[in-house]
Amino acid sequence: MNKRHLLSTIALGAVAAVALAGCSGSAGGGKADAKHITIGVFNGWPEGEAASYVWKEALEAKGYSVDLEYADAGPVFAGLAKGDYDVALDGWLPVTHKSYFDKYGSKITDLGAWNKDAKLTVAVNKDAKIDSLDQLAAASDDFGGKLIGIEPGAGLTEITQKKVIPEYGLDKMDFVTSSTPAMLAELKKAIDAKKDIAVTLWRPHWAYDAFPIKDLKDPKGALGAAESIHTVTRKGFDADHAEVNAWLKKFTMKSDLLFSLENKMYNNGGKKVTDYGPVVKDWMKDNKEFADSLTS
Incomplete structure (x- = not known):
């Protein structure tokens, strides 16, 4: 390769390098990666x-x-x-x-x-006779005296323990916590058996499409706004x-x-x-x- 060809090759390589540099960008892309x-x-x-x-x-x-x-x-x-x-x-x-x-x-x-x-909820089977959290304590026997929760360390669990239970007088109900899959399994079991069940839940969640359930109204706002x-x-x-x-x-x-x-x-x-x-x-x-x- 003679000197002229060598210089041309170097120049073309430099242009290519610049072009490649222009095409590269952050993981977020950019105009060159549109x-x-x-x-x-x-x-x-x-x-x-x-x-x-x-x-x-x-x-x-x-x-x-x-x-x-x-x-x-x-x-x-x-x-x-x-x-x-x-x-x-x-x-x-x-x-x-x-x-x-x-x-x-x-x-x-x-x-x-x-x-x-998007909000935290307490949900029950759609054909339950109650529609509001302030009715749950009086109807606790219908729900086996249980409110089924999710993980003990979840924010929803903390709010239920510190706000929902005391404000609605649910302290006589057994608040059962374990895991979200366990709660969903209990929900499915009760729905299939046509039994009343109350669970802590949140929107959005696929359970609202999979099961005939409804949210209990929260007149005291214990679960927070949407x-x-x-x-x-x-x-x-x-x-x-x-x-x-x-x-x-x-x-x-x-x-x-x-x-x-x-x-x-x-x-x-x-x-x-x-x-x-x-x-x-x-x-x-x-x-x-x-x-x-x-x-x-």
């Missing part, structure tokens, strides 16, 4: 996971490549602030994640609520992914749809699901009008 989206998914938060899978399917149908990356809520918010993630779909306001919105507010963007019915679930992006996402940002900004999902999606993913008639992608794809085919509205 067809790649990274969604941060909170560990153990099924509503956010379900919504994330819906958007993965919707965006990939439009030619985007989408990665779902799992972490706890705190690291996801921190990652959004650093640009490591593009989007997260599970920011709860005004209470649960307020501290993260306050801490990272200048480095993240709140696109608004996609569901406004929260909203928000879509959150990194700063600059709107400029780098204007089309997707516009779609996400108008995204809303009614609770009955969310319940049915979660039921398909996490219950599925009692069959264990190891790959949510095909399940979500089938659900979207069954709910085509909603699926089409996401990117229209």
Whole structure:
């Protein structure tokens, strides 16, 4: 190779290196990576996971490549602030994640609520004779004198012990705690046997689609007000992914749809699901009008 060819090769290599550098970006993408989206998914938060899978399917149908990356809520918010993630779909306001919105507010963007019915509940079988928590104590015998809870260390359990039980005089009922799967098993057993049952629960949850249940009214507000679930992006996402940002900004999902999606993913008639992608794809085919509205 003569000197001229050598210099040409070096120059072309430098140009290629610059081009490659321009194409590389953070995990959050950027203008040069306009067809790649990274969604941060909170560990153990099924509503956010379900919504994330819906958007993965919707965006990939439009030619985007989408990665779902799992972490706890705190690291996801921190990652959004650093640009490591593009989007997260599970920011709860005004209470649960307020501290993260306050801490990272200048480095993240709140696109608004996609569901406004997130709350802690006490649920009973739909044909129970009571409709309110202030009726439960007097009817405790109908429910076997038990209120079935979830994990002992859960926030819902703490609120039930410190607020719900004393404010509604439920101290004579046996508050049984063990785990969420155990509570759901007791719920199914009672429903199948056509017996009354009272459980601590929360919205959104697939149980509302799987079982004929209703929430007891909470006139004293012991369980707190409903929260909203928000879509959150990194700063600059709107400029780098204007089309997707516009779609996400108008995204809303009614609770009955969310319940049915979660039921398909996490219950599925009692069959264990190891790959949510095909399940979500089938659900979207069954709910085509909603699926089409996401990117229209």
